[in-house]
Amino acid sequence: MLPESFLHFVWRYQYFNTSTLELVSGDQLNIIKTGHLNHLAGPDFKEAQVDIEGIQWHGSVEIHVKASDWYAHKHQDDLNYDNVVLHVVWENDKQVFNSEDNPIPTLELKGLVKPMVLERYQHLMDNEDSVPCARHLNNTKSITRLSMLERALVERVEEKSHDFNSILESNAHDWEESAYHWLAKGFGFKTNANNMLRLAQSVPLKVLTKHSNQLFQIEALLFGQAGFLDVDVSDEYAYQLQKEYRFLKAKYELKQKIGYNEWYFSKVRPANYPTIRIAQLAALVITYPHIFSFFSEIENRREVIDKLDVLQSDYWCTHYAIDKKLSKRLGGLTKKSKENIIVNTAIPFLAALAKYKDDNAYLDKALNLLSSMKAESNHITELWKTLGWNVSSAFDSQGLIQLHNAYCLPKKCIECNIGISLVRNPVF
Template structure:
């Protein structure tokens, strides 16, 4: 038994409330269970109860045992002076206020259905990949689909919080935030933080000034990333070094704090040299990238927007001084899908929130039009039951696993609630 389970029982009134009585026999009628408090202080605020025909308004504290009140030193804390009911699983001691008046106590154990307790214990004690693995397929589609949709927007909100922090650091410059996010997600998992640190090392006002000159732009990014520290006699490399030296002096740049980019275990199309050149080309072609992203609403429109490749030198190179078969190295649709999932939709969501607009249906339409992501977590969920093969479900399942399953938050999960309350 965990105290969180008692919070759950009280919050959702998962007990027989028809004939409640305190431990000394006084009848209790619940008018308002109160608001769940997740911070310090009593567990539920602003509860309303009728105890022995007297209406009380105040707070409710919950413990496994009555004596836990003294174990937690609540008798010394003024925050607990307004507790009107002490809810416990097992009553083992009377509890008194500072003025020696008795705090009414409700022992929940006799009022809780044994099947609820059995289902809870079975779920929490599971040793499976996720607690509900053996019963996951039994949850009804309505409950599951509604929960997954809510989880998707939880995930979006979490990403939005990171965007808002970047916005604060950029003095509310959305173009600057977009540039940093794109760099981060062009780096994929291996180089995401390194690419983000690169973006943070350059004020966006400088990007505006160099974006229309591809060699200046490449010199700036490659130089700041430390990629120009190579021995090469190629004219292109020499030009980049010369241009970067000029730009570094002109704009008083420093790359201290920029995380080194990695090439190890990456396929050549994902080399940071290629990804940076694609970013340069994208910004060289598109003048109002942020405005276009905010205005576009369909997957195919984003495929057109991001149909870019590399600059001339990188058509025949993956690294400096080593030639390869020439190709445009266009962004693939699968890569653009990742940009839509991790950059486009989150920034559209954050921007809409900042404007007081609700575009949830638009975002759902976009994310559900994308193919499901392939990774081990999503694959395991798909083995437990069938889902629609779209990116909304894969994002939601990742949120479910990371924020609920891995943290044993079954009581805060609609799937866990469904399984706990089943007959």
């Protein structure tokens, strides 16, 4: 069965026999304007214009594989669909009516679609390669490929920003608090991201800022709320940390929400232990107390790298846990860790800010950051390289990962600029 997206494509580009069109009722149809694709709720195409038996109708076009999908989707009860002037279907299996019980004019496409269009589309769908258009990719224009790459990249960046938007909503759109929570989550990387977020949520930023020049007190708050001070201690630093935490916890009436055993240490190198990341977060908060500005005022990759070049306190350069020494002194964040924070924390933040302020300058900053960073190397990027795609920056690799996962694997070729160009043009 053909997907609805293919019918959208056929309608949008009029890839069917439009001469002497007849509705299923037998009435003559003339298409004046196909309308524009609607990405929001409601009918599929808005502001269309059709002529039915000499009478012009302005409104929406709804598209379904089967006419009965109108009822399956409950459009008959939705007033938003009362302005549908044409129902375009592949198979007319049922007469449909709107909420006022008026019949909807219906056009059946089966038998009208140009055979070569169907053949080229089916060729992509039947292809078992992980990139369905792999054998024909070089037959497409470079501008088509690059425009799709940028589109996929923006989609990936915006998808990553959705998690930040959830945090923002939970904080009643307090950007400073949300930026702090987001930064903490980023410092958890993949393994301890959620626990780091919970930790930040349990220690409000306004509490930390009251101790903005006292690293020891910020460490006491964070390590205490993380549950790492719920142990017997023997060294002086840990003893004083416990003592300070008890005082501050009572003073600010903090509720400890995380236990020691909830953190992940297994299969993690000491440099990535949550204890070290918390110490590094504390050092960063001391250095840059205004986290919103830390993100929003980013200009280039070098600036972010320099900002992240903070060193945890001396104790946490020589210990990986309370009372547990390291055999080798640790430094601060590695280059790889810094770039991970840029890609997964700073860039989604800028994308969210761009949408919130309706200012693409922030999105441009995000994309420029990716353009200045080295490409990731993984099985997906290697696959694209074998197909002749130049993968020279994180802009390329991130976009190609999205293209592969969101379009190639689920075979959404007809929603991809590259796939559309191949179906439209006889290159097979």
